[in-house]
Amino acid sequence: MDIRHFRYFLAVAQQRNFTRAAEVLGIAPPTLSRQVQDLEAELGVRLFVREQRQVSLTQAGEALLPEAQATVSQFERAGRHAQRAGRGETGHIELGYVASAVYSGVLQRQVQGFCRESAEVSISVREAPMANLPTMVAEGRFDIGYVRSPMALPDGVEAVRLNAEGFVLALAADAWLARLKVISPEHLQNETFVLPEQISGTLQVARQGGFAPRLGPQPGGLVAVIALVSLGQGVAVVPASVVGHIHLPGVVYRPIEGCDVMSWLSLIHRRFEKSAAVARYIEHARCDFRLHEMAPRD
Template identity: 75%
Template sequence: MEIRHFRYFLAVARQRNFTRAAEQLGIAPPTLSRQIQDMEQALGTRLFLRQQREVSLTEAGAALVMEAEATVRQFEFAQRNAQRAGRGEIGHIELGYVASAVYSGLLQKQVQAFCRQYPDVSLSVREKPMAALPGLVADGRFDIGYIRSPMTLPEGLEAIALDADGFVLALPAQSWLARLGDISPEHLRGETFILPEQISGTLQVAAQGGYAPTLGPQPGGLVAVLALVSLGQGVAVVPESVIGHISLPNVLYRPIKGGDASSRLSLIHRRFEQAPAVVRYLEQIKREYRRVP
C-alpha cells in the first residue's frame, strides 16, 4: 500500500459515499472503488459495508481510521520538513567569531536579523582564535566565521567584506605618551607593541611613522592584549570598537593623529557552500555587502 491508499480510505470514511469522496479527491468513482478494493485485498479484510447510497465502516475499518490519520499526518509533516530544509528554513549553522565582531555590534545585528527571518534555524555561536577560524571553516567544523581582514585564507574559502573599523592606541596611564596633546605614529618609534591577533594595524602605524616596530608578546584575544598594556608592558594598536566595551584599570585609549590605519570585519565561508540554511545566511549578508576574494 502507498500513502494515497490511506488518503482515499479516509476520504470515503469521512464522506460515507464513494461519489462524494471521489469528487473531493479529484478522481473518478470507479478508480476510487478499485483503490479501496486493492487496499482491502492487501489487508485481507473488508473496510466498508457497501449499501445503495452510502457506505459504513466495518469493525476493521473503524480500527484503521485513527492509525490512517496519524500516518497521513506524519507523512505530510515529513514532507513539509524536507521541503523547508531544502529552502533553508530549518537546519543548523555553526558560527565562529572574533571578539571585535561583538564589540562592534555587527555580529548581534546580523544574527538577530537572520533569526527573525528564519526562526527555526538553530545557530551555535562561539568565539574562536582568529588564526584558527579559517581552518575550522575549511574543514567543515564551522560553517561561517567572522574575522578581521586582511588575512590569508585557505583554498576554497571566500570572504564577504563587512564594516571597516579604525584603530586606536591603548597605552598605560603612566606612559609619557598620555601627557601629549596628540599622539602621532612617529611618537611610537621606541615603544614595545603588544600584538593582537590581527597585527595589520601595528604594521600600518609603524610604516606611517617610517620605522620597524619593536614587537612584544602576542597573548591572544583583545582582553589579554589590554591586560598586558595595563601591566605597563607596552602599547597596543587595537580596533576602535573596543572603546566603551573593554575598560581595564590603568589603560587609556587615544587616537593616533595622522594615522589612517584601518581594517574591516569579514565573513568567511566555503566557496561552494551547499547547506541551504548556510546559503540563506550568506544571501542575507550579500544583499548588504559586496563579495571580495
C-alpha cells in the first residue's frame, strides 16, 4: 500500500464511478479497479459498495476518507516544501558584514531586495571584524559576508566583486592640511595614519607619494577611525562612501589630488556551497549589482 492507492481511492470516492475516476486519473478502468481491490485486500475491508452505474462508500470507506485526504495532502505539502527548499525559497542564511557595506548602501539594498523575493528565507545579519570574516565564512560560522577588497581569502572562499569606489582623506578641521586648496599624496609624508581595517588605500597613497607611511593605531571600525582623527591622533585614508554618513565634530574630508586608488565591496562565499538558499542569495547579489550598474545616473 502506498500513496498511489490513496489517490485512486479518493478519485473513486469523489466521482462515485470507476470509469469517470479512471478518466480523471488517466488510467484504464480495469487498472483502477484492480488497484482498489489491492487496497481493500491489504486493509481487509470493503471500501465501496459496487452498483451497476455508481459506487458508494461503505462504513469502512467513510472512516478512511478523511484520513486518506489528510495523508495525500501532507504528502503533497512535503513534496512542495522539499521542492521549494531545493530552489532556495526556504531556509536560513547567516550573513556577516563590515561597516562600509552599510555606508555604501549595498548591504541594505541587496538584503531587502532578497527578503522581498524570498520571504520564507530567514537572514541573521551581524557586523564582524573584516580580518576575521573570511575565516568565519570558510569555517561555516557565516554563510556569506560583505568585505572590502582587495584582501587575501582562505582556500575554498571566493568573492563576487561589487561596487568600486575611491578614497578620501579624513583629517582634523584645524590641521594645516585643511588649509590647502589641493592635497596631494606628497603632502602626507610626515603624517601619522590612523588605519581602518582595510589598509591597502593607505599603503597605495603612500606609494604614490613616494614615502613609507608612519602607521598609527588601528582601532577597528570606521567610526572608531574617524573618532581618533577628531582627537588629533592622525589622518586617515577612508572609502569615499564615508563622506555624508559619518559626521563627527572637528573632522573634515578632502579629496586626494591625483589619487586613483580604488577599493571595492565583495560578497564572499564558500566555493562549493551546498545550501540552495545561500546560492540563491549569491545569484541575487550578482543580478542586483548588474542592474544597479546599468541604471542611469543622475
